[in-house]
């Protein structure tokens with residue numbers, strides 16, 4: 070059975086476009102693959118704790134040397150890592166905040182940067198250890214970041230490609246929904262909805 074991890078990162082509720090679209094995709098995908106198991110995590114409303122010095126010390130030392138504080142730090146973090154590693158696919162709804170991803174998503178991803186579990190460092194650089202998975206990112210942006218636009222630099226897609234690539238997850242797709250605070254908003258949403266329905270049959 071396939072397992073999907075569906076994650077939303079918008080701080081907004083009903084007004085969130087990335088939430089609506091990520092759910093649309095999951096609904097379409099489930100219709101075609103009724104046997105799939107979907108795990109859901111709402112980072113926008115239920116943020117994970119930040120990693121800290123104790124966490125860093127813990128992941129760089131053998132478990133038998135861990136203090137009660139280190140054990141406590143990993144108690145919140147290890148289930149996030151195990152959940153991430155346990156699934157086959159990821160669907161993320163990601164708003165653009167400040168030209169990049171929301172802080173809660175960054176905080177979540179920091180829990181996954183685990184040497185020996187998600188990556189290793191070799192002479193040739195960082196090598197990912199997570200294989201055979203694919204990810205879909207549905208991003209929502211107020212402005213226009215399509216090629217040729219002068220709205221600003223997109224630090225969202227390149228960042229997500231880099232960090233997932235560092236984990237070894239290179240089969241990544243993006244449906245970037247631009248212009249959500251501009252006049253083409255409705256057109257952008259309906260184009261994204263059509264693309265997601267098509268992608269659900271091919272992904």
Ligand SMILES: Cc1cc2nc3c(=O)[nH]c(=O)nc-3n(C[C@H](O)[C@H](O)[C@H](O)COP(=O)(O)O)c2cc1C
Pocket residue numbers: 079080081084085086087088163164165166167168169209210211212213249250
């Ligand atoms: C705190 C904050 C920062 C934002 N920064 C940007 C930005 O840098 N570039 C942009 O195009 N839109 C920006 N926006 C607009 C959002 O990307 C847009 O409203 C999008 O629809 C949010 O996703 P959501 O609808 O899923 O909540 C920002 C919105 C908020 C609330």
